[in-house]
Amino acid sequence: RTKISFSLAEKRLGADSINFSSSTSSVKKGETLKDTIQNIDAMKIDGAVIRHGHPGSALKLTEYIDGAVINAGDGSHEHPTQAILDMVTIKEKFGKIKDLKVGIIGDILNSRVARSDIFALKKLGAEVVVCGPSTLLPSNAQKLGINITHNIDEVLKWCDVVIGLRIQLERMHLGRIPSKREYHSEFGLTYERISKLKKDIVIMHPGPMNRGVEIDSKIADSDNAVILDQVLNGVASRMSILYLLLGDKSEKL
Secondary structure, eight states, rough: OOHHHHHHHHHHOOOOOOOOOOOGGGGGOOOOOHHHHHHHTTOSSSSSEEEESTTHHHHTTTTTTTTTEEEETTTBBBBBHHHHHHHHHHHHHSOOTTTTTTEEOOOOTOOHHHHHHHHHHHHTOOEEEEEEEEGGSSSHHHHOOOOSSSSSSHHHHHOOOEEEEOOOOGGGGOOOOSSSHHHHHHHHHHHHHHHHHHHHHEOOOSOOBBBBBTTTTTHHSSTTTHHHHHHHHHHHHHHHHHHHHSSHHHHOO
């Protein structure tokens, strides 16, 4: 979905874009990523959008090309454009971000979205609480300026906005979560939990969603959910980023 969002953003701005995947490139034939990227840069590209499984890959790319580099997600490090579209969505809903109370539920430890959202929310003056199993929470919460809890009901009563994160099913074999059913029972955004609240809260999710695990279908499809607004704002946010970094300077004057 991030790739589609960026591709649409590029097309709507009139850019000529090419897609490159290491799984179908000369990297698979033994060529280093450095050599592949430098060959592409030699064709005089203006910038690159990179999504890579290794933390720091976007920063490393800046050593090999002269153009702008946009990080579309590097491992479990950060996902800055997701944070920007999330901030746009919250601002659109409340008219502000400062002093809002935001709860983030799920696999905080391995989530690049959580990390970027925390940085953005704190920068803009929001209060942040994270919630999840102890095995999926960071040990450096105090350094991040956030609070930790294991009680999702307390978070829901407290917050204005809740962001549910995908539980990565591929991590189940590591034993971090006993079962999907138990996670849903203890930390799921369930219809029962949300319907008991005496207030409306905004429900967000960066996707992909595991319905029936971290979020109930009734909640994902409810009026409180702004999940599809996030997707729409993602294209607009990425268009803005591309224009700011790559737009013709004469057009900006």
